Amino acid sequence: MRVGLFITCVNDTLYPRTGQAVVRLLERLGCTVDFPTAQTCCGQMHWNTGYGKRIEPMVAGFADTFAGYDAVVTPSGSCGAMIRDNHPRAAARAADPGLSARVAAVVPKVYDLTEFIVDVLGVTDVGAYFPHRVVYHPTCHSRRLLGLGDRPTALLREVRGLELVDLPGEEECCGFGGTFAVKNPDVSTAMGADKVRHAAGTGAEVLCAADNSCLMHIGGLMDRQRTGMRVVHLAEILASTAG
Amino acid sequence: MSSREAILARVRRALADVPRDDDFPVARDYARAHVAEGVLELFVEHLRDYRAVVHEVAEDALPDAVAAAVGRRGARTVVTPAGLPAAWTAGLAEGVCLADGWEYGQLYEDSINNRPELVEAAGILTTHALDTADGVLTAAAVGIAETGTIVLDAGPGQGRRALTLVPDWHLCVMRAADVVASVPRALERLDPGRPLTWISGPSATSDIELNRVEGVHGPRTLEVLIVR
Amino acid sequence: MTPPPTFLGMPPFPEAARSAVSNPQLRHNLRKATHTIRDKRAHVVGELSDWAELRAAGAAIKDRTLRRLDEYLVAAEAAVTAAGGTVHWAADAAEANRIVADLVRATGETEVVKVKSMVTQEIGLNEALAAEGIRAYETDLAELIVQLGDDLPSHILVPAIHRNRAEIREIFVREMAEWGVPAPPGLTDEPAALAEAARRHLRERFLSAKVAVSGANFLVAETGTLVVVESEGNGRMCLTLPETLISVVGIEKVVPTWADLEVFLQLLPRSSTGERMNPYTSTWTGVTPGDGPRDFHLVLLDNGRTDVLADTTGRQALRCIRCSACLNVCPVYERTGGHAYGSVYPGPIGAILVPQLRGVASGKVDPQTASLPYASSLCGACYEVCPVAIDIPEVLVHLREQVVEGGGHRAERAAMRAAEWVLDDAKRLRTVQRVAARSRRLLPRRAPGPGAAWSDSRALPEVPARSFRDWWVRERSAPPPQPPAASPQPPAASAQPPAEQNRIEEDDR
Numbered sequence: 019m020r021v022g023l024f025i026t027c028v029n030d031t032l033y034p035r036t037g038q039a040v041v042r043l044l045e046r047l048g049c050t051v052d053f054p055t056a057q058t059c060c061g062q063m064h065w066n067t068g069y070g071k072r073i074e075p076m077v078a079g080f081a082d083t084f085a086g087y088d089a090v091v092t093p094s095g096s097c098g099a100m101i102r103d104n105h106p107r108a109a110a111r112a113a114d115p116g117l118s119a120r121v122a123a124v125v126p127k128v129y130d131l132t133e134f135i136v137d138v139l140g141v142t143d144v145g146a147y148f149p150h151r152v153v154y155h156p157t158c159h160s161r162r163l164l165g166l167g168d169r170p171t172a173l174l175r176e177v178r179g180l181e182l183v184d185l186p187g188e189e190e191c192c193g194f195g196g197t198f199a200v201k202n203p204d205v206s207t208a209m210g211a212d213k214v215r216h217a218a219g220t221g222a223e224v225l226c227a228a229d230n231s232c233l234m235h236i237g238g239l240m241d242r243q244r245t246g247m248r249v250v251h252l253a254e255i256l257a258s259t260a261g
Numbered sequence: 262m263s264s265r266e267a268i269l270a271r272v273r274r275a276l277a278d279v280p281r282d283d284d285f286p287v288a289r290d291y292a293r294a295h296v297a298e299g300v301l302e303l304f305v306e307h308l309r310d311y312r313a314v315v316h317e318v319a320e321d322a323l324p325d326a327v328a329a330a331v332g333r334r335g336a337r338t339v340v341t342p343a344g345l346p347a348a349w350t351a352g353l354a355e356g357v358c359l360a361d362g363w364e365y366g367q368l369y370e371d372s373i374n375n376r377p378e379l380v381e382a383a384g385i386l387t388t389h390a391l392d393t394a395d396g397v398l399t400a401a402a403v404g405i406a407e408t409g410t411i412v413l414d415a416g417p418g419q420g421r422r423a424l425t426l427v428p429d430w431h432l433c434v435m436r437a438a439d440v441v442a443s444v445p446r447a448l449e450r451l452d453p454g455r456p457l458t459w460i461s462g463p464s465a466t467s468d469i470e471l472n473r474v475e476g477v478h479g480p481r482t483l484e485v486l487i488v489r
Numbered sequence: 490m491t492p493p494p495t496f497l498g499m500p501p502f503p504e505a506a507r508s509a510v511s512n513p514q515l516r517h518n519l520r521k522a523t524h525t526i527r528d529k530r531a532h533v534v535g536e537l538s539d540w541a542e543l544r545a546a547g548a549a550i551k552d553r554t555l556r557r558l559d560e561y562l563v564a565a566e567a568a569v570t571a572a573g574g575t576v577h578w579a580a581d582a583a584e585a586n587r588i589v590a591d592l593v594r595a596t597g598e599t600e601v602v603k604v605k606s607m608v609t610q611e612i613g614l615n616e617a618l619a620a621e622g623i624r625a626y627e628t629d630l631a632e633l634i635v636q637l638g639d640d641l642p643s644h645i646l647v648p649a650i651h652r653n654r655a656e657i658r659e660i661f662v663r664e665m666a667e668w669g670v671p672a673p674p675g676l677t678d679e680p681a682a683l684a685e686a687a688r689r690h691l692r693e694r695f696l697s698a699k700v701a702v703s704g705a706n707f708l709v710a711e712t713g714t715l716v717v718v719e720s721e722g723n724g725r726m727c728l729t730l731p732e733t734l735i736s737v738v739g740i741e742k743v744v745p746t747w748a749d750l751e752v753f754l755q756l757l758p759r760s761s762t763g764e765r766m767n768p769y770t771s772t773w774t775g776v777t778p779g780d781g782p783r784d785f786h787l788v789l790l791d792n793g794r795t796d797v798l799a800d801t802t803g804r805q806a807l808r809c810i811r812c813s814a815c816l817n818v819c820p821v822y823e824r825t826g827g828h829a830y831g832s833v834y835p836g837p838i839g840a841i842l843v844p845q846l847r848g849v850a851s852g853k854v855d856p857q858t859a860s861l862p863y864a865s866s867l868c869g870a871c872y873e874v875c876p877v878a879i880d881i882p883e884v885l886v887h888l889r890e891q892v893v894e895g896g897g898h899r900a901e902r903a904a905m906r907a908a909e910w911v912l913d914d915a916k917r918l919r920t921v922q923r924v925a926a927r928s929r930r931l932l933p934r935r936a937p938g939p940g941a942a943w944s945d946s947r948a949l950p951e952v953p954a955r956s957f958r959d960w961w962v963r964e965r966s967a968p969p970p971q972p973p974a975a976s977p978q979p980p981a982a983s984a985q986p987p988a989e990q991n992r993i994e995e996d997d998r
Contacts, residue, residue, distance in 0.1 A: 029957060032953065058914065189870070200942040210946075275795050279556045295537060426725045466720050471525045
């Protein structure tokens with residue numbers, strides 16, 4: 019199976035470790051992974067901020083870049099949801115039947131990393147080792163838009179050495195919300211502070227999630243508050259092995 | 262152009278994208294009822310959940326049950342609507358019943374509310390008279406088990422809406438045969454042309470810290486006699 | 490002209506929110522109340538196995554109605570008239586207020602009792618009546634708290650949600666005597682005692698009231714029946730005891746048939762107060778001689794609703810049945826309360842309804858209104874609980890586009906254009922990443938200027954030495970990667986190379 023990795027612009031630029039972990043993990047699970055370098059961004063920031071009419075080049079770019087793969091895997095719930103829910107809408111609005119067809123062809127092949135591992139590869143034990151106390155934060159878009167359900171925790175429960183503890187109020191948004199974090203910094207911070215408080219209250223060392231944007235916000239707050247906790251992308255935990 | 266015509270024209274303009282013969286489908290694949298058995302038990306459970314006092318009685322024990330309830334309450338005057346079976350109040354001492362003469366559908370002068378002589382002639386109690394009564398005894402039209410609701414439809418023995426509103430204690434007789442499982446089943450039985458009051462427990466509010474507190478403006482005690 | 494359903498002089502949302510999130514009493518009251526109601530709602534919604542089907546039916550009935558709204562309105566008018574009521578049409582708030590004031594004056598009365606009604610708040614009816622020398626008494630407990638406290642409502646269902654029991658007691662003790670029956674001596678802050686005080690305060694006013702004003706939850710087109718859903722009995726008092734009843738109803742409140750209520754009377758109570766059924770529901774059709782008011786007037790109100798209807802994406806907001814489940818579950822509302830939204834319709838539904846009622850599509854709205862579509866992290870909790878499936882995040886994004894098209898914010902537009910220039914082309918993206926990486930040691934962890942909005946409370950992420958792209962091109966591009974084994978089985982936990990890689994990346998940061 020030929021897997022195209024959509025790393026996302028945020029991971030590409032700020033969190034290469036996550037992308038490297040995805041590559042390592044998928045190769046360990048027997049996949050041939052490719053990173054088509056023509057990829058850029060899904061257009062989510064523009065779409066959600068009110069500039070959706072300007073993302074046509076990004077939508078077209080995505081559809082063309084990933085047209086030839088059996089599966090497109092992304093380690094970001096919100097980018098995955100953006101592609102699945104909004105690329106068809108954006109293409110429809112561009113009134114270009116050709117673009118709509120190309121988008122329609124690629125969208126069903128797009129998977130969040132955990133969907134791909136659990137549903138397509140049929141694996142929950144990825145052979146990982148991560149000896150830490152961990153809480154999982156189901157980010158809003160991975161939970162409500164992608165509907166990842168218990169896939170991430172099913173994967174985490176099989177990780178050796180990992181102690182998974184429940185995160186109180188896990189269904190609540192962390193307050194990132196893309197440009198919301200800077201347009202409404204006070205509310206965003208208040209929401210994030212509660213998320214950090216809940217996480218710290220569990221005694222966990224690590225908070226993990228399937229989206230680095232939310233983790234950038236939560237981790238930024240943890241850092242400022244000197245909580246002694248850290249954030250780690252789920253993919254990095256799943257890629258870790260004993261050594 | 263009148264505002265009526267202006268608003269309707271604006272609506273039509275706003276719906277320029279919708280075909281005039283639009284027939285938007287409504288899938289009614291929800292349940293007609295969520296329970297098939299144990300309807301009466303559920304009705305009782307849900308009434309009690311909302312702090313109604315519930316007794317189950319046999320038909321022939323009803324007069325005694327009414328008298329016992331009035332006695333427990335210490336009520337000296339109880340409003341009774343027109344059409345209430347006389348047997349229900351047979352166990353009460355003379356003078357306890359305060360009869361209201363209003364009947365649904367009877368022809369009234371349209372100013373009945375405003376003319377004391379007509380009110381008196383029809384034997385209709387004033388609002389202030391209702392306010393001094395200790396309670397009200399009524400029948401009911403329909404009971405809904407899933408929600409613990411009693412519906413009054415101004416039929417015989419139920420009276421006009423004010424009767425069950427102003428006195429602080431409502432004693433309601435509900436026939437088991439009139440208890441249905443669900444809201445859809447209740448609506449099938451009710452006539453929208455009549456004034457309806459749906460009652461689910463005593464008056465309550467959630468306005469203080471979003472917690473339910475019983476007892477604001479309506480009757481603060483709802484007591485239900487279920488006749489099997 | 491559509492007078493704005495707004496609290497005059499409110500600052501834009503981010504500014505109003507800043508003071509709200511810093512108010513510990515408010516935060517505590519809101520957290521407690523919203524979490525209480527969330528749990529109750531979840532419990533009673535969980536009791537119905539067909540909730541998804543009811544929700545879909547609720548949305549479809551509303552859509553069906555909206556798509557032929559003119560016909561249903563005309564049918565409702567005919568049915569109400571046939572049942573002895575009088576129907577009035579009001580294009581905007583001013584006309585509705587004028588109609589109500591004239592109707593009250595015709596009775597010779599100078600006081601009216603009111604059932605809690607969002608739409609009369611929207612049109613500012615109390616203030617308009619006051620200007621005509623008519624005093625309106627709010628009778629819902631929470632509205633009473635707001636009125637006595639000279640306050641503004643902050644929630645659709647529970648307008649005094651921002652007040653706790655101690656504050657309510659204080660308001661009662663201080664203000665009740667000014668308005669009528671004073672608070673009983675020795676009043677405690679027990680909710681039951683506070684409810685009792687309200688009962689005593691309003692009792693005589695109900696018994697002697699001649700004119701009442703209400704809204705309605707539903708108007709059945711087929712029968713002309715109005716429905717008011719309430720808890721305390723103040724609604725029944727107002728709908729039953731006075732001689733004249735005036736109901737002001739938004740044109741979107743119509744439903745086609747009596748049977749349609751079987752859906753909404755299941756959806757609404759469970760979504761709003763988290764009860765299987767609210768204590769009292771009243772339905773009436775025109776007038777019933779000897780039972781209730783002898784004069785019934787229905788005022789059908791547009792006030793911007795036809796503008797909402799004209800927007801094919803935004804029109805779903807007119808499905809709203811004002812349950813307020815979206816407020817109770819919203820993480821933003823929970824932390825700011827309703828006042829920050831600067832309107833009688835706060836929370837997620839307010840953030841999509843108010844800008845539309847105020848005409849955001851025209852491109853000419855004030856900064857406060859333009860800030861509302863951004864008062865959301867797009868987390869989707871509101872859509873999840875909405876009993877009529879209004880996709881609030883979808884409409885929020887749609888309205889953000891309208892704000893942008895109406896001029897938006899210049900600095901933001903420039904930043905977005907710059908981002909497009911980078912993100913439309915992978916080579917440009919790589920160049921920018923390399924420049925950032927080269928200067929990464931110079932980048933501060935607190936940003937100046939607009940970046941401070943982030944870094945005042947959150948550390949900035951460190952820029953890595955190499956982007957993923959650079960790593961891939963250098964390490965993996967050629968030759969193509971070799972899968973370690975054809976086996977889909979995960980390797981033994983003792984495999985060495987991944988751990989090695991882990992360490993390499995640590996150095997790579």
